[in-house]
Amino acid sequence: MVTKQDTRPRPKAGPAEPDRPQRRKAAAAYPYAFYLPAGIVYVVIFLIPTVMAFYFSLTRWTLFDSTFVGLENFADFFAEQNLSIGFRNTLVYAVLTSGLKVVLGMLLGVLLTSRLRLRGFLRSVVFFPVLVSTVAVGITFSVLLKPDTGLVDRALALVGVSGHDWLGDATTALLSVALVDVWKGVGLATVIYIAGILSIPPDYYQAVEVDGGTAWHRFRHVTLPLSRPATYSVIILSFIGGLRSFDLIWTMTRGGPGFTSDVIASIIYKQYQAGFYGLSTAGNVMLFLVVSAIVIPLSWFLGRREIA
Template sequence: MTKQAAGPRTGPGPAPGQVTRPVKRRSAYPYALYLPAAVVYLVIFLVPTVMAFYFSLTRWTLFDSTFVGLDNFRDFLSEQNLRIGFANTLIYAVLTSGLKVVLGLLLGVLLTSRLRLRGFLRSVVFFPVLVSTVAVGITFSVLLKPDTGLVNQALALVGIDGGDWLGDANTALLSVALVDVWKGVGLATVIYIAGIMSIPQEYYQAVMVDGGGAWHRFRHITLPLSWPATYSVIILSFIGGLRSFDLIWTMTRGGPGFTSDTIASIIYKQYQAGFFGLSTAGNVILFIVVTVIAVPLNYYLGKRQVAA
C-alpha cells in the first residue's frame, strides 16, 4: 500500500512539527517615558514658535492685537541699519567660530599631553564658561576703557598706545568677538579633549614606529580623527555667533552708532521702542536665517564626518 504525498498546506495554521511562538505585544511603557520630554518640548519650543509666527503678522500689545499681514516683515527689512546688522552677524559668527576651532584644538592637544599641571590648566581654561556673560561684558568694558582701562595701561608699559577699543568703529566688533572667544573657548577645548582622548593610542604608536614625529602624529592622527569634535564645535559656536546678543549689548549696545549692531541687537532696539510686532517679525527672520545657514552646514559637515 503506497503512502500518499502530503499536499501543499492551505490553511492558516502552522506546518506539522512547527513550533509556534506567542506574538509579543509591544508595551506602551517605553513610549510613556518620552511623554515628559515631549510636554517640555511642546510648551517651551513649539507653542512659542507658533505664537511668534502669528504675532509677527500683527501689531500687538499686552492686551490686544491687530492683524497687519506682512507689513512688519516689510518694515523690518527696510531698516536702514539692517544691512550692517546682517554683515556684522555673519562676520561675528565666522570669526568667533573659526577662532574657537583653532584655539580649542591647540589647547586640546596641549592639555592632553604629559603636563604636570594639566588638570589645573583645564580648570583655568574652562572657568570663563561658568561666568555670566553679562558679568564678562561689564568686566571687559571696564578693562578696555581708553584712559583708565587695565589693557591700555599694560600696553603703555611696553610703549604701545592703546586706542578706544569699544568706542572706535573699526575695533568695536572685533573687541567683542575676541572677548566672546575668550569666554567660549573653554567649552570647545573640553569637546576636543574628549575627542582626542577617545583616539586609540595604537595609532600614535604606529606613527612612532614608522619614525614620525609630533607633527606627523598631529597631522595624520589627531587632526583627522578628532573631526567629530571639530564638527560639534563648528555647529555650536557658529549658531551661537549668529544669535549672539548679550555680550554685544553689554559692551557696546550696538555702537558706536550702528557699527557693531547685529540682527539680535536691532530686534532688541525695536522691543525697547515699543514696536512689539515689528521686533517679533525680526525674530522670525532671524530664526529663518539661522535655519537656512545651519541646516545645510550641518548636512555638509555631517557628510564629511561620515566620510572621515
C-alpha cells in the same frame, strides 16, 4: 516497501510564540513612556511659543490686544536702515568667533591631553570663563578696555604702545567684542576637543611611533582626522551662538559707536525698547529663519564629510 519508524525522542511543544508585531509592540511600549515627558516639555517650551511667534509677527500687538496686519511687519523690518549693517556684522561675528574657537580649542585640547604635570589645573583655568555670567564678563571687559585708564591700555603703555579706544572706535569695536567672546567660549570648545582626543584609541599613536613619526605626524595623521566629530560639534555650536549673539555685544557697546557694531539681535531689541512689538517679533522670526537656513545646510555638509 516498509520504512523504519523514527524512534528518536521529540522535544516537547512549548507555549505558542507570540506574533512578531505583538512582541515588537511590547518591547517598544516601555521606551516610548520615557519620551512623553520630553515631548511635553518640547511642545510647551518650544513648539507652542514658536507657532505663537509666527502668528504675532503678522500682527500689531500689545499686552492686551492685537491687530492682524499680514506681512506689513516684515516689509517694515526689511526697510530698516541699519538692517544691512546688522546682517553683515552678524555673519562676520559668527564666522570670526567660531573659527577662532575651533583653532584655539583644538590647540588647547592637544596641549591639555599631553603629559603636562599641571594639565588638570590648566583645564580648570581654561574652562572657568564658561561658568562666568556673560553680562559680568561684558562689564568687566568694558572697564578693562577703557581708553587711557583701562588695564589693557596701561599694559600697552609699559611697552611703549599708545592707548586706543577699543570700544569707541568703529573699526575695532566689533572685533574687540568678538575676541572677548572667544576668550569666554573657547573653554567649552576645548572640553569637546579633549573628549574627542581622549576617545582616539592609543594604538594609532603607537603605530605612528613605530613608523618613526614625530609629534607633527601624530597630529596631522591621527588627531586631526579622528577628532573630526569634535570639530563638527564645535563649529555648529559656536556658529549658532555667534549668529544669535546679543548679550555680550549689548553689554559692551550697545551696538555702537553709532550702529557700527549692531547685529540682528541688537536691532530687534531696540525695536522692542521703542514699543514696536509686532515688528520686533517679525525680526525674531526672520532671525530664526536665517539661522535655520545657514545652520541646516552647514550641518548636512559637515555630517556628510564626517561619514565620508
